[in-house]
Amino acid sequence: xxxxxxxxxxxxxxxxxxxxxxxxxxxxxxxxxxxxxxxxxxxxxxxxxxxxxxxxxxxxxxxxxxxxxxxxxxxxxxxxxxxxxxxxxxxxxxxxxxxxxxxxxxxxxxxxxxxxxxxxxxxxxxxxxxxxxxxxxxxxxxxxxxxxxxxxxxxxxxxxxxxxxxxxxxxxxxxxxxxxxxxxxxxxxxxx
Amino acid sequence: xxxxxxxxxxxxxxxxxxxxxxxxxxxxxxxxxxxxxxxxxxxxxxxxxxxxxxxxxxxxxxxxxxxxxxxxxxxxxxxxxxxxxxxxxxxxxxxxxxxxxxxxxxxxxxxxxxxxxxxxxxxxxxxxxxxxxxxxxxxxxxxxxxxxxxxxxxxxxxxxxxxxxxxxxxxxxxxxxxxxxxxxxxxxxxxx
Amino acid sequence: xxxxxxxxxxxxxxxxxxxxxxxxxxxxxxxxxxxxxxxxxxxxxxxxxxxxxxxxxxxxxxxxxxxxxxxxxxxxxxxxxxxxxxxxxxxxxxxxxxxxxxxxxxxxxxxxxxxxxxxxxxxxxxxxxxxxxxxxxxxxxxxxxxxxxxxxxxxxxxxxxxxxxxxxxxxxxxxxxxxxxxxxxxxxxxxx
Amino acid sequence: xxxxxxxxxxxxxxxxxxxxxxxxxxxxxxxxxxxxxxxxxxxxxxxxxxxxxxxxxxxxxxxxxxxxxxxxxxxxxxxxxxxxxxxxxxxxxxxxxxxxxxxxxxxxxxxxxxxxxxxxxxxxxxxxxxxxxxxxxxxxxxxxxxxxxxxxxxxxxxxxxxxxxxxxxxxxxxxxxxxxxxxxxxxxxxxx
DNA sequence: AATGAATGAGCTTTCATTCAT
DNA sequence: TATGAATGAAAGCTCATTCAT
Numbered sequence: 175x176x177x178x179x180x181x182x183x184x185x186x187x188x189x190x191x192x193x194x195x196x197x198x199x200x201x202x203x204x205x206x207x208x209x210x211x212x213x214x215x216x217x218x219x220x221x222x223x224x225x226x227x228x229x230x231x232x233x234x235x236x237x238x239x240x241x242x243x244x245x246x247x248x249x250x251x252x253x254x255x256x257x258x259x260x261x262x263x264x265x266x267x268x269x270x271x272x273x274x275x276x277x278x279x280x281x282x283x284x285x286x287x288x289x290x291x292x293x294x295x296x297x298x299x300x301x302x303x304x305x306x307x308x309x310x311x312x313x314x315x316x317x318x319x320x321x322x323x324x325x326x327x328x329x330x331x332x333x334x335x336x337x338x339x340x341x342x343x344x345x346x347x348x349x350x351x352x353x354x355x356x357x358x359x360x361x362x363x364x365x366x
Numbered sequence: 367x368x369x370x371x372x373x374x375x376x377x378x379x380x381x382x383x384x385x386x387x388x389x390x391x392x393x394x395x396x397x398x399x400x401x402x403x404x405x406x407x408x409x410x411x412x413x414x415x416x417x418x419x420x421x422x423x424x425x426x427x428x429x430x431x432x433x434x435x436x437x438x439x440x441x442x443x444x445x446x447x448x449x450x451x452x453x454x455x456x457x458x459x460x461x462x463x464x465x466x467x468x469x470x471x472x473x474x475x476x477x478x479x480x481x482x483x484x485x486x487x488x489x490x491x492x493x494x495x496x497x498x499x500x501x502x503x504x505x506x507x508x509x510x511x512x513x514x515x516x517x518x519x520x521x522x523x524x525x526x527x528x529x530x531x532x533x534x535x536x537x538x539x540x541x542x543x544x545x546x547x548x549x550x551x552x553x554x555x556x557x558x
Numbered sequence: 559x560x561x562x563x564x565x566x567x568x569x570x571x572x573x574x575x576x577x578x579x580x581x582x583x584x585x586x587x588x589x590x591x592x593x594x595x596x597x598x599x600x601x602x603x604x605x606x607x608x609x610x611x612x613x614x615x616x617x618x619x620x621x622x623x624x625x626x627x628x629x630x631x632x633x634x635x636x637x638x639x640x641x642x643x644x645x646x647x648x649x650x651x652x653x654x655x656x657x658x659x660x661x662x663x664x665x666x667x668x669x670x671x672x673x674x675x676x677x678x679x680x681x682x683x684x685x686x687x688x689x690x691x692x693x694x695x696x697x698x699x700x701x702x703x704x705x706x707x708x709x710x711x712x713x714x715x716x717x718x719x720x721x722x723x724x725x726x727x728x729x730x731x732x733x734x735x736x737x738x739x740x741x742x743x744x745x746x747x748x749x750x
Numbered sequence: 751x752x753x754x755x756x757x758x759x760x761x762x763x764x765x766x767x768x769x770x771x772x773x774x775x776x777x778x779x780x781x782x783x784x785x786x787x788x789x790x791x792x793x794x795x796x797x798x799x800x801x802x803x804x805x806x807x808x809x810x811x812x813x814x815x816x817x818x819x820x821x822x823x824x825x826x827x828x829x830x831x832x833x834x835x836x837x838x839x840x841x842x843x844x845x846x847x848x849x850x851x852x853x854x855x856x857x858x859x860x861x862x863x864x865x866x867x868x869x870x871x872x873x874x875x876x877x878x879x880x881x882x883x884x885x886x887x888x889x890x891x892x893x894x895x896x897x898x899x900x901x902x903x904x905x906x907x908x909x910x911x912x913x914x915x916x917x918x919x920x921x922x923x924x925x926x927x928x929x930x931x932x933x934x935x936x937x938x939x940x941x942x
Numbered sequence: 943a944a945t946g947a948a949t950g951a952g953c954t955t956t957c958a959t960t961c962a963t
Numbered sequence: 964t965a966t967g968a969a970t971g972a973a974a975g976c977t978c979a980t981t982c983a984t
Contacts, residue, residue: 755964778967781967786965786966787965788966788968789965789967790965790967
């Protein structure tokens with residue numbers, strides 16, 4: 175088993191899925207981009223679906239773990255939230271294809287992805303939710319906003335802006351600036 | 367031209383695209399749901415893509431127009447923003463299939479949708495952007511947030527929360543409550 | 559639904575399965591031989607397997623029914639047995655492709671065929687077994703041969719000879735002569 | 751050349767071909783069952799077809815030779831025929847996989863098998879045919895049955911019954927009993 | 943305008959065979 | 964010799980689109 179080939183296939187799949195979407199992307203082209211024969215794909219992945227699932231499991235999980243670790247280092251709820259936003263934007267900036275894929279395909283209501291959303295993705299969102307709830311408990315944040323609203327509000331905002339940045343050709347917006355503005359608005363918005 | 371059949375096909379397409387996604391949805395099933403023969407679809411629409419485009423053009427445009435009219439009635443920028451959020455949520459609540467379709471497929475980076483995003487959708491977002499810029503000009507809002515960031519932040523937040531509401535089986539969250547909380551946070555967040 | 563097309567597909571499948579065997583036969587070639595497009599095959603049959611099953615169900619069953627009716631007309635067990643042998647040979651002579659297919663593929667241990675053997679084919683064999691058992695009861699036949707041995711002995715003999723005739727290019731053997739000789743041997747062989 | 755590996759591959763192929771049929775059987779699984787790597791198969795056999803041909807040539811030939819030798823020991827035509835039947839059943843009983851393979855695949859009208867049937871298999875059948883012709887010449891058997899009919903009749907009967915025995919799960923029939931009944935019927939059937 | 947049977951290009955997946963190690 | 968990862972041709976099946984009726 176060639177770990178490199180598997181890795182190359184995953185990277186190629188990320189690129190093609192991001193560019194064409196899961197359904198339009200062709201296994202043959204993914205293989206070609208990875209520099210292997212079509213059939214080789216099936217030595218490393220059960221089928222096309224498995225390729226997508228593996229991307230989620232193997233590429234997204236580490237990012238979540240890394241985010242979790244980073245947030246754990248932050249002491250205040252405010253810092254956790256700001257760190258989440260900033261870091262998410264950095265990750266998008268460094269992995270635009272993966273980001274696009276997650277952003278686009280995560281919306282697809284396919285069974286396996288829906289199940290996936292229910293576990294790993296929820297965990298990711300809860301990093302925000304927990305930080306906010308913690309801040310509420312500490313009397314730092316306004317009580318009238320529910321943590322599950324807050325976490326989705328922030329994620330939705332960050333996701334929208336970073337997706338748009340990824341798709342934009344010009345990239346005349348600095349994503350780090352956007353992150354700061356988002357942070358400002360949402361923290362100011364819930365400040366007591 | 368039988369307006370009824372065309373309309374029925376559009377409604378059926380919205381339902382099927384929302385349920386299965388654009389690629390998995392079958393023209394034959396859309397036709398069956400609309401109560402017409404498969405071939406009839408092609409009397410009213412050039413092809414499957416055209417069906418999707420038409421949904422955007424014909425279903426979304428009225429919503430945008432209506433939103434535009436509604437916002438024109440509002441005097442203050444704050445009211446415009448709150449109205450946008452509230453009304454968007456109401457529309458989602460009343461047209462869950464259409465909402466889901468827009469939310470999901472809007473993310474697909476297909477050519478035709480991308481082009482579409484550049485026009486009608488941009489117009490929709492600009493309703494938010496303009497209201498905010500107006501408020502900034504009037505000295506009501508914080509200057510450190512760029513209108514194009516603000517509009518995407520708000521839209522992303524509302525979209526995320528309403529999509530999630532549409533997909534959730536339980537619907538134990540009242541979307542109107544969510545709208546109020548979002549409004550609170552974003553207005554508070556940019557208040558001078 | 560075009561009954562003719564379905565029929566043409568069945569006939570074409572019989573020919574191709576007989577010539578190439580089930581696995582080597584290509585759906586595309588069957589369709590071409592039937593004068594339809596590949597996809598048309600799937601309007602009339604669920605899949606390639608269904609094509610084979612349908613041949614069995616729709617082509618073999620009538621033959622069995624007809625044999626059953628013919629044997630019912632015969633009064634003595636001997637006549638029934640002779641009629642079975644003669645008639646089987648006549649059917650093979652008139653439907654060489656179907657015969658070859660049944661003979662060859664019936665041996666394949668595929669699940670669906672095995673199940674099929676357990677029902678329709680057993681019924682066919684039992685026509686012989688019952689005639690023989692009847693003759694034994696009437697004291698016409700030797701008791702030392704079990705009906706289930708007899709029926710398989712006769713069927714095996716007839717099947718082997720008729721298959722061989724079908725495969726032989728020269729056909730210098732008259733199958734009706736063979737039928738007579740088989741009849742002579744097996745009846746003489748169990749005469750009391 | 752490693753005789754053991756070659757032999758193990760042949761045995762494994764017999765098992766897999768018998769279980770799954772020639773086309774469904776996978777080279778990789780045959781190799782695995784033989785305890786060698788996939789590629790090793792191609793060191794000992796030209797291709798998958800060659801594996802099947804070799805089984806016929808190398809497994810069947812000894813059986814034919816042994817049968818030939820056995821029959822040579824028998825003095826009367828009747829004994830030769832009875833010995834053939836009995837011995838064939840014994841071989842089937844001892845080599846069910848090989849038997850099944852021969853029985854099933856011999857029917858396939860593939861080129862190589864057809865050619866094969868014309869040589870080795872014909873030789874096997876002729877053991878029966880010659881014994882019968884000899885008996886006819888000696889005035890022991892009825893003249894109205896042609897040797898080539900007789901040999902196929904007997905082989906077909908034995909083959910059908912032994913195949914059925916091999917496939918049956920219960921095996922509540924003793925194959926040696928069947929052999930005796932077949933012998934009785936066919937000898938009685940041609941007795942002068 | 944309406945039908946729905948027919949089309950056939952295009953896709954995923956399999957697997958006999960090869961070949962670098 | 965032996966390996967088993969890699970190959971890529973080949974095949975079954977789907978479904979958007981067409982077209983005779």
